[in-house]
Amino acid sequence: MNKKIGILALILAVIAVCLSGVSLYKSMTPADAKKKDVQYVLYLGTNDKDTNEPVFEPEEAKKQAEDILVRHFGGYTLQSAEGGWADGDMMYREFSLVIYLSDTDLAAVHKAADEMIKTFRQSSVLIQANETVTEFYSGGQS
DSSP states (O other): OHHHHHHHHHHHHHHHHHHHHHHHHHHOOHHHHHTEEEEEEEEEEOBOTTTOSBSSOHHHHHHHHHHHHHHHHSOOEEEEEEEEEEETTEEEEEEEEEEEEOSOOHHHHHHHHHHHHHHTTOSOOEEEEEEEEOOOOOOOOO
């Protein structure tokens, strides 16, 4: 008898979980679904890949990156950063740029990264793709 009650309780628990999932899915409005997005974060070093010397001074590096980003995306968020890495006993540092992009796709990001690699004489650009929810909030409606 106890075994039958346990099985019945398990079946009811599974049904409850399924119903709550369906309820949650139905409660999402189409606007909620549209806000799902991927944010791309690019890490761009500014030292030449062969000489490890700066390709541009920091302000010029930002200007060069901005020119590429505006042409490819129209908008961007750009932060200055310091990057570093060890190679054996040698420690290297460089001025780096961190770029945040939303409302785009990976193909467009790759196209811009190709130009950055050439302009900044890099071997690569680190790209992270993070799932997020994006909202352009304009304030409450009165």
